[in-house]
Amino acid sequence: MSGPALEVKGLDVRYGGVQAVRGLSLTVAPGEIVGLIGANGAGKSSTLHAIMGVAPVTGGEIALGGRSLRGRSPEHIARSGVALVPEGRRIFAELTVEENLRLGLAGRRGRGGAAALFESVFELFPMVKQFRRRHAGALSGGQQQQLAIARALVAEPDVLLLDEPSLGLAPTVVDVVFEALAAIRERGLAVLLVEQRAQRTVAAADRSHVLANGELRLTLGPEDADDTEKLVGAYFS
């Protein structure tokens, strides 16, 4: 395997007087899922926002395939090969499902072949194809989440960032999302997954970093998923 697709070194994020992330370092290689777990306010989402260029980075380095992303605009970062599935999905409710997908093409580096790309995401999420003429706002929460992931995938990113993709979803839909993540890993993408569902994330990811107060406290492997004591201890460390 070649080097990491995404490399974060000594990342500091500060909102005014509040230090959200302190000296965080992590890497994600192609075909890997790396989890970021921790309590609310631990700095998980801030890390993703910093990578996407929408949070104030005050220190450290973020690199994609060895090229620095620090200080770049969100659209430049998206067009470099990083796609974010934001918390709360943030789909465009007044646009159709297909128009939401077409927006995802804005982050593509190449041109042409959009139809084949759409078909490849329809394989993962048949629902998106079924409802492509509907307004996205008319979809259920789970369907919107699938659309948000599909929209990110049509950009053909090297790195996929997911911010709490299972938030507010029914357990059956959570299963669909995690199955899709496994399939996405098979396609060779580097996935950085922020989640509240610690056990599920630790089980699905190649490794999971536990954040507290913006700092990396512990790294867990899939073998730790059933160790409840260790998981609880990690949260309250």
Next chain:
Amino acid sequence: MLAVWNIDWQTLVDAVAQGAIYALMAVGIGLVFGVLRLVNFAYGQLVMAGAFALALASQWGWPNWAGILLCFAAVLALSLLEDRLVFRPLRGHSPAVMLVATFAVAFLLQSVALLWFGPLGKIASSLAYLNRPVTVSGVDIRKITIVAIVAVAICLVLLFVLLERTTIGLHMRAASMDFETARMLGVRADRVITFAVVVSGLLAAVVAVMLTVQTPLVTPDFALRDTIVVLAGVVVGGMNRPIPATLGGFAIGFADGLLGGALPTNQSQYLPSFLFAAVILVLLVRPRGLFTFGKTVERV
């Protein structure tokens, strides 16, 4: 009913034309507001600049097509300058800062026009023949009224096609709904904003041509009253989406034209009072806007 209000068919058609022109101004203001969340108070001065370009072309004896081309070039050049020198550098600042900046641009352009052309202004007479009437079913209608309604209809259809059928239109719609998410998907902020400014400028040039025919005397405060009325209309309609903003612009232009025709000549000075009283009433009843349904956005 029309007779009761002292409104004849000619007044009604003129009111539709005025509503159409104001609708176009409202779209121009709404497009920039959509992507920047900013009301461009200098919009009227862009129209004024286009009108002066037409007046100069008329003075130099240029053919009409050349005058119209000069008008479009002047308005587009100023729009792009405004984008480069004001909107782009200040984009990251608070909406209040940008708002004050557009006030500054408006006063600057007006002052430049005052210095160059004087307070008495210039006459743009080459298209004045469009004020001659044609008789349709016994009703005298000025040619410019028909031209304005047709031109606005064509502009709105083209704009609809642009927004609904093209990639840049899709990006503009997405940006007006949630710019941050659009940018995180790869939508280029500078490109979308520049495009909105250019389209908005093109519409201002169309408005300049039509208003200049209706009012050939071009002074530094040309289109100022129209812009203030349209801004009220945009707020009344709902400025967070193009269609409510357009309907608001049309509604206030139509009401302005109708009231102007209905009021006796010796009471016409009360027209703005009636108009803005109606605006206040509408906003008290529907603060989100007359044609807006759903959640509101910050207004500046």
